[in-house]
Amino acid sequence: MPDKKEVVLIVDDKQMNLDVLSEILSPGYTVITADSGEQALYLVEGFYPDLILMDVNMPPGMDGFETCALIKSNPVTSDIPIIFLTAVDNIKDKLHGLKVGGSDYITKPFYSEEVLARVKLHVKLAKTLEEHKRLSRELEFKLNERTQQLINTERHAAFSLLIQGIIHNLKSPLTALSGNSELISYILDKNKESDPTFLKFKKQIQQYNERNLEACIRLQEMIENMMCKSRNSESDINDNVDLNTLVQTEIEFMNSDPFFKHDITKEILLCDKILLISIKKGEFSQVFSNLLRNSMEAMNNTKDPVIKIVSYEEDEYAVLKIIDNGPGIPGKYLKNIFDPFFTTKKNNSENPTIGTGLGLYTCKKIMTDNFGFIEVDSEEGRTEFILSFPLSNSNSEE
Secondary structure, X not given: OOOOOOEXXXXXXXXXXXXXXXXXXXXXXXXXXXXXHHHHXXXXXXXXXXXXXXXXXXXXXXXXXXXXXXXXXXXXXXXXXXXXXXXOOOHHHHXXXXXXXXXXXXXXXXXXXXXXXXXXXXXXXXXXXXXXXXXXXXXHHXXXXXXXXXXXXXXHHHHHHHHHHHHHHHHHHHHHHHHHHHHHHHHHHHOOOOOHHHHHHHHHHHHHHHHXXXXXXXXXXXXXXXHHHHOOOOOOOOEEEEHHHHHHHHHHHHOOOHHXXXXXXXXXXXXXXXXXXXXXXXXXXXXXXHHHHHHHHHOOOOOOOEEEEEEEEEOOEEEEEEEEOOOOOOHHHHOOOOOOOOOOOOOOOOOOOOOOOOHHHHHHHHHHHOOOEEEEEEEOOEEEEEEEEEEOHHHHHO
């Protein structure tokens, strides 16, 4: 049997544009069309297309931005990539389109090579991300199943803790690395340097490569840290680093996450003074990224999400606070959240990915191993994690 064609929904109030795009895409895709945002919403629920081409201006009804926001607010359709169609090359509109959930822009008049290249790119990326999610869910299920068996067997408890800790902390950079690699491979396979379309993607390719390099470095640091701990090695020496520099580096890396970069308001209040602490950079990355991602998950349904990051010196400690305006942690859980295998993330149809209960435990262990402290203060609408690192002796020598 021949492969089933991907479905592309074209939304435009001009029949001429619908005809042109249909002619370009029909040979390779199943094309359905809508002449308004309202009709598009109806067709999306009926056909669940693989990709949507959405006109920005469609008077007198909903415009493309409003329609996109409604599609992205529905968990069933939120993963469908949306490419906006516009006659105006306006950076403000483009940023707004990305903020409401758009994946890309195509500027009118249409060029068939560009339309085909962008549609192929985003359909492929969406399929790849869906496959990664499926594999991640399967892996999570198998890991949890295996973990239960190991927990029930006293002899394998320590081994289970080590393996689960590694997987938990490498999940984010592994996802970034594999996703970016898939995208780069697709672009390079489909384009030649002599092809004008390839040149348009050159800068994008370079950005993905830079992110891959950062992810690789983080993976190597985390693996080395875990291996040293499993060998109880005392020869591994900490880095003497500025806390503020570490925070700024982590924030730049986290900007590869669209939700963190575009949807979350960030208030960064780092003190002017250099705060030297003694810690392995990879271990700091584990703690900081773990807490940030917990905040991001908690604020997933929060209107106007805000993360506040504050650093200062208190007594002989460098203090770092991470504060979010998520729903807060119920008081009955606060005394247990640093316990191994304790998690408030439940497995259900809306959230098939559950926590391992090792993230905050790992954070506390790293802080304790480095003679530091981690505390939490939470109430409805606010959660605050406080990290206290002993100041390095080098501070007093300056």
